[in-house]
Amino acid sequence: MASRQTQNLEPTSILAAIAELGIGGNGAFLDGEFHGGECRIFKLSFKDHASIAVRVPHHPSNDDDIIAIIQNEVRILQLLEAKSFHWSRDVAALA
CATH class of the missing domain: 1.20.5 (Single alpha-helices involved in coiled-coils or other helix-helix interfaces)
Known part of the structure; x- marks a missing residue:
């Protein structure tokens, strides 16, 4: 089995991934974080777009x-x- 990278869930990394995917709008910022048994959910808000939820499953x-x-x-x-x-x-x- 191939080795896996450790998850990097720092706000700057999440914002960079969203920008790379071209999702959302301008002026993105992390507006909340929620923890669950199977995942972490980050609320991202934008200056000019509706907020989105980014759901990241645990490895x-x-x-x-x-x-x-x-x-x-x-x-x-x-x-x-x-x-x-x-x-x-x-x-x-x-x-």
Whole structure:
């Protein structure tokens, strides 16, 4: 199994990743952080765009778990898009 990089969840790294993906608007800033059993969720706000949530799953133990998690996330996003949730379209495009 290939080695994995340690998650870097510093605010500057999260903001850089969002900018790299071209998501959101200008003047992004971290506006909240929430911890759950399976993930951490960061609220990012923008000067000129609606805020977004960035959900970062905790590292699973093996590659099969990673694949299963990603497949489940894609199914959830597709279901939300099919139900016409207005916020799901931008996110579903990433899946």
